[in-house]
Amino acid sequence: MPALLLGSISTIADTSELQRAAFNDAFAAHGLDWRWEQDEYRALLASNGGADRVASYARDRGETVDAAAVHATKSELFQQALGRGGLTARPGVLDAVRATKEAGDPVALVTTTSPENVVALVAGVDGLELADFDLVVDSSVVAESKPDPAPYRHALRTLGVDAADAVAVEDNVGGVASATAAGVRVLAFPNTNTAGHDFGDAPVVEHLDPAALQA
Known part of the structure; x- marks a missing residue:
C-alpha cells in the first residue's frame, strides 16, 4: 500500500454544510447582512482559505470587514457543531x-x-x-x-x-x-x-x- x-x-x-452554516452564523454575529446560499458557496469553494475568502468577498462588495475576526468566530461556531458529535x-x-x-x-x-x-x-x-x-x-x-x-x-x-x-x-x-x-x-x-x-x-x-x- x-x-x-x-x-x-x-x-x-x-462537514461542508456545517462550515457554510458556521460562516452564515458568524456573519450575523458580526452584524453583516451576508448569507452564503449553497450555490454561491459552491462557487466560492473554488479557492482555498476561509479568511481569504471572507476578505475577497468583502472587497467584491466594496465593504471593509475584519476578515480574521469573522473567520475566528466561524471557527468557534464550527468547532461547537463538531463537538455535538454524531x-x-x-x-x-x-x-x-x-x-x-x-x-x-x-x-x-x-x-x-x-x-x-x-x-x-x-x-x-x-x-x-x-x-x-x-x-x-x-x-x-x-x-x-x-x-x-x-x-x-x-x-x-x-x-x-x-x-x-x-x-x-x-x-x-x-x-x-x-x-x-x-x-x-x-x-x-x-x-x-x-x-x-x-x-x-x-x-x-x-x-x-x-x-x-x-x-
Missing part, C-alpha cells in the same frame, strides 16, 4: 485507513485548517482517533496554504516517504493542485459542495476503496 495522505477534514467526514466517516475512509495501517504504511492528515478543527473533527467521528494518524499537518505546522505544495512536501519529508510511494485524497481543487505540485498522485473525493468542480486529470471517486489507492 502507498502512504495515505488525507488532504482535509472533509475527506474524513463531510459525525459519520465518509464511505470507505475507515477501511482505507485500516488497510494502510495493516500494510505497515503511514497515514497522515495533510490540511491547512487549525489544530482545534482537527481535534474537534476526529473526536466527533465514530471509529476514528488521532492515534490513527502517523502525522497531522495543520496551520500550526506549515504557514503556506494550499494550493502551495508546502503542506505535502512537509508531510513527505517528515514521514520519509517518496512522492511516488504516496497517494493523496482531496475534496477541493486547491488541494488537488497542492498534491499534484508536490508530485503526489491524487484522488479527488468531492464533498457535498465541491461535487461538480473541475479536478483536472485527477480521478474522481465517491467511495474510498482501498484497492483504488494502489492503482
Whole structure:
C-alpha cells in the first residue's frame, strides 16, 4: 500500500454544510447582512482559505470587514457543531485507513485548517482517533496554504516517504493542485459542495476503496 495522505477534514467526514452554516452564523454575529446560499458557496469553494475568502468577498462588495475576526468566530461556531458529535466517516475512509495501517504504511492528515478543527473533527467521528494518524499537518505546522505544495512536501519529508510511494485524497481543487505540485498522485473525493468542480486529470471517486489507492 502507498502512504495515505488525507488532504482535509472533509475527506474524513463531510462537514461542508456545517462550515457554510458556521460562516452564515458568524456573519450575523458580526452584524453583516451576508448569507452564503449553497450555490454561491459552491462557487466560492473554488479557492482555498476561509479568511481569504471572507476578505475577497468583502472587497467584491466594496465593504471593509475584519476578515480574521469573522473567520475566528466561524471557527468557534464550527468547532461547537463538531463537538455535538454524531459525525459519520465518509464511505470507505475507515477501511482505507485500516488497510494502510495493516500494510505497515503511514497515514497522515495533510490540511491547512487549525489544530482545534482537527481535534474537534476526529473526536466527533465514530471509529476514528488521532492515534490513527502517523502525522497531522495543520496551520500550526506549515504557514503556506494550499494550493502551495508546502503542506505535502512537509508531510513527505517528515514521514520519509517518496512522492511516488504516496497517494493523496482531496475534496477541493486547491488541494488537488497542492498534491499534484508536490508530485503526489491524487484522488479527488468531492464533498457535498465541491461535487461538480473541475479536478483536472485527477480521478474522481465517491467511495474510498482501498484497492483504488494502489492503482
